[in-house]
Amino acid sequence: MGAVTDDEVIRKRLLIDGDGAGDDRRINVLLKSFTKWCNSTGSPEEGFTQYQRMLGTLAQCEFSMGKTLLVYDMNLREMENYEKIYTDIEQNITSAHDKISECKKEIQRAKRIRKNRQEYDALAKVIQQHPDRHETLKQLEALDKELQQLSHIKENVEDKLELRKKQFHVLLSTIQELQQTLESNNQKSVQ
């Protein structure tokens, strides 16, 4: 177990070697200067300057540590942001899919409606070619009336003809009778 974590540590240290070299070196230098300062035999001013230098390096180390922590926080928040965007996009995709299938259904419905309309139009065209029913009925009625009138007139004329025929017949027969009587009278008078 210890070996695994050691490996991981080594791997991590190698991975962040870019910046870590500077920090790592700084910490090592700090430690070395600390031990040197502890074992120093020089003047107190030198010791003080070394002390100040060490404080400086320590501050630098703290600063870089703070920076890395901030970057880490930022990365975490960026990750969250991306996760949110990812889920949003996924939702959009599914809703777009749904809309597409709805639209497809709509198109099918519209095509059917269009087809029905076209069939209706085609039939209407044919029907229009035939004359209007009302018109034809009216024409038929008018013709009927005319027919009736004409037959009336015909009847009247025929009646008149009959009457005239009879009257002429009567006239002719009276003339004939008169002729006959005149002839018989003439014959009697001659005798």
Add this chain to the structure above:
Amino acid sequence: LQRKLRSIWSISLLILLSRYKDRHLHMSVFSQSFSPCGRFLAAGNNYGEIAVFSLSSALSPDATDLSQTPILTFTAHEGPVFSLFSTDSHLLSAGNGEISAWSWAELIKRNTKAAWTRRPNYKSSLEIPEINAMTVNPTENSLVIGGGDNNIHIMDLESGVFKSVLQGHTDYIHCLSVREREGEILSGGEDGAVRIWDHRTGQSVHCIEVYKYEECARPQYGKWISCLTTESDWMLCGGGPSLSLWHLRSMSPTSIFPLSGCQRQANFYQDMILSVGEGQCVSHCLLGGEVKAQIPCTPHSLNTLALNLNSTDNRVRVLTVGGSSHQIDVFTNLSYRTFSLSF
């Protein structure tokens, strides 16, 4: 002697090659049919061969040139295969006056043994009339065959017995259609008549002589009817006369389509009419009589048009057309030719 043999061999090889080249040049695709699952297409040509193409592999994203060639080609009949029809399990092919049935499952496994072969009872045994059209009447489960002997033969699919013969045409029959709801069979023939038969009584209920209608007739082409299709109360017919849409209840033509050339096959599709015939294009027409579009394709003259509506898989819902070429055009989108399958 060796030199002679070698020269004979090279000459015969040349002849074979040229014959193969010529074969493709003179090939015409006359019929097509999709498998019941919708993933395969069978096409029949004038040499009597049937080729089975795998549509799913030709349409898959990793398709190669090889997937546009048939997975199986075999000689089905001695004469041209003018008509193909698929039932739920079998592919029926008509050629040389006989009908053969091939099981789709066997064809997919590249087994080319026919399930059965039958021949209608022709009056004269001397001349074998060709079979130009075949369709199935689903209510009676019978196969309706129209042929060169001017008659329509009806065969029961289960028993294989030829039940009846419908006589009335005076010349050979080009095309057939079935109106399931009314139980009627429609046939169009070389004599220019579209006859409507009642399948129960076997009598001709109506006879429409399309060429006698002034608006449809094109005397310069002739009076024959080569394409016929019906949908509920409407019928499309064409050939010598112009392609026209008829309302069957009133037996009157409602729209005439101004397509030059004789149409050989037409289909109703959604709110449009798709039609192919003489002319290097697929015509899209509206029911009112306008030609909406004419989509160019490879063969110079088209004989057959097929729509794959069997499968629910949207990828294989294609339109395929074949004609006087060894190539069959595939349209995944009706507006343009996507690619061509090669016989």
